[in-house]
Amino acid sequence: xxxxxxxxxxxxxxxxxxxxxxxxxxxxxxxxxxxxxxxxxxxxxxxxxxxxxxxxxxxxxxxxxxxxxxxxxxxxxxxxxxxxxxxxxxxxxxxxxxxxxxxxxxxxxxxxxxxxxxxxxxxxxxxxxxxxxxxxxxxxxxxxxxxxxxxxxxxxxxxxxxxxxxxxxxxxxxxxxxxxxxxxxxxxxxxxxxxxxxxxxxxxxxxxxxxxxxxxxxxxxxxxxxxxxxxxxxxxxxxxxxxxxxxxxxxxxxxxxxxxxxxxxxxxxxxxxxxxxxxxxxxxxxxxxxxx
Numbered sequence: 342x343x344x345x346x347x348x349x350x351x352x353x354x355x356x357x358x359x360x361x362x363x364x365x366x367x368x369x370x371x372x373x374x375x376x377x378x379x380x381x382x383x384x385x386x387x388x389x390x391x392x393x394x395x396x397x398x399x400x401x402x403x404x405x406x407x408x409x410x411x412x413x414x415x416x417x418x419x420x421x422x423x424x425x426x427x428x429x430x431x432x433x434x435x436x437x438x439x440x441x442x443x444x445x446x447x448x449x450x451x452x453x454x455x456x457x458x459x460x461x462x463x464x465x466x467x468x469x470x471x472x473x474x475x476x477x478x479x480x481x482x483x484x485x486x487x488x489x490x491x492x493x494x495x496x497x498x499x500x501x502x503x504x505x506x507x508x509x510x511x512x513x514x515x516x517x518x519x520x521x522x523x524x525x526x527x528x529x530x531x532x533x534x535x536x537x538x539x540x541x542x543x544x545x546x547x548x549x550x551x552x553x554x555x556x557x558x559x560x561x562x563x564x565x566x567x568x569x570x571x572x573x574x575x576x577x578x579x580x581x582x583x584x585x586x587x588x589x590x591x592x593x594x595x596x597x598x599x600x601x602x603x604x605x606x607x608x609x610x611x612x613x614x615x616x617x618x619x620x621x622x623x624x625x626x627x628x629x630x631x632x633x
Contacts, residue, residue, distance in 0.1 A: 361394035371402040371438040383439045400447055406434045406504060409453055414510070415461050417468045423521065425473060427464055428510040431456055431492070437500030444499035452499060459495045460506055463488040473521060477511050484508075597623045 366372045368387035373380050376397045384390055385404075392399060414426035433456060435441050445451040467484045468476050476484060485506055493503035513521055585592040601624065604612065614620055 358394055361392075363389055363391055364399050365389055366401075369403065369405050371404050371435065373400050373402065373438060373442055374398075375400060380439070380442055385438070402435055402438050402441065404435055404438075406432055408432050409457055411457070414512070415464060416514075417465050419468050419473050419476060420471055421473065423473055424514045424516070425468070425476070426510075426512045426514065427468070427476075427508055428512075429460065429464065429506065429508045431460055431503060432505040433496060433501050433503050435500060436502045440498075440500030442500075452501060455499065456492060456496060456501070456503065459492045460488055463491050464508075473513065476508075481508065481511075594623055 364372070366384055366387050372384040372390065374382040374384065374392050374397050376393070381397070409431040411429055414428040416424055417427050418424055441452070445455070464484075467487055471480055471484070475481075485508065489503055489506040492506055496503045581592065584595070597620075600620070604610065
């Protein structure tokens with residue numbers, strides 16, 4: 342009995358020393374070995390590792406991607422001096438644990454506050470240069486890319502990489518909704534008036550062009566008609582001349598019939614002529630020209 346107790350005590354002491362000499366590192370974490378509160382070694386590879394018992398201690402830092410999700414949306418003012426509420430989140434990862442520890446120590450809250458302040462300040466700067474419509478839809482991706490780049494550059498000083506910055510939601514405050522609706526209504530009315538004015542101007546131009554084309558077409562048609570009439574008259578005169586040369590009496594008879602037709606075209610016409618005049622020669626005797 343007297344021999345067993347010292348052996349058990351030695352065994353427990355050995356187990357205690359062994360448990361405080363070796364430690365395991367999970368692949369999801371970094372380890373920093375401290376000696377008298379000073380970091381003496383950074384371990385990134387997972388597995389079993391050694392430390393001096395009772396003299397050194399180990400602290401762990403998560404190497405997985407972390408998310409900062411704002412509990413309450415930030416109140417930001419746009420270039421129109423309108424207040425909006427922007428709800429955003431940040432994704433980051435520790436990439437240099439030694440620099441991270443030197444910058445913020447073991448207090449993760451300091452790193453989170455620094456990233457949050459950087460992103461919120463950038464959002465205020467960029468929103469202050471843009472309209473509500475720009476930050477809601479028009480230039481939202483551009484704003485996010487700018488904010489992410491600036492936040493990542495600042496985060497690199499503390500050993501952190503910013504992977505993404507996103508705005509989940511942008512809402513107008515109730516007090517500014519009515520003014521936004523009124524402004525949008527005025528803008529739409531102005532656009533509608535401008536479109537109507539441009540449409541009226543285009544219609545007048547089209548109408549004037551159509552009238553011009555109509556005048557040109559009518560003038561061309563009149564010229565063609567006059568030319569055809571002249572050609573027809575010339576052919577008729579030639580035919581008359583040819584007929585007169587072949588049979589002067591028939592020509593005189595035909596011309597008299599044509600004169601009768603023209604003279605008695607209307608029933609209301611009244612003619613005062615001597616019945617013995619030559620005008621009625623062929624009416625009184627159709628064979629007058631033949632000399633019979």
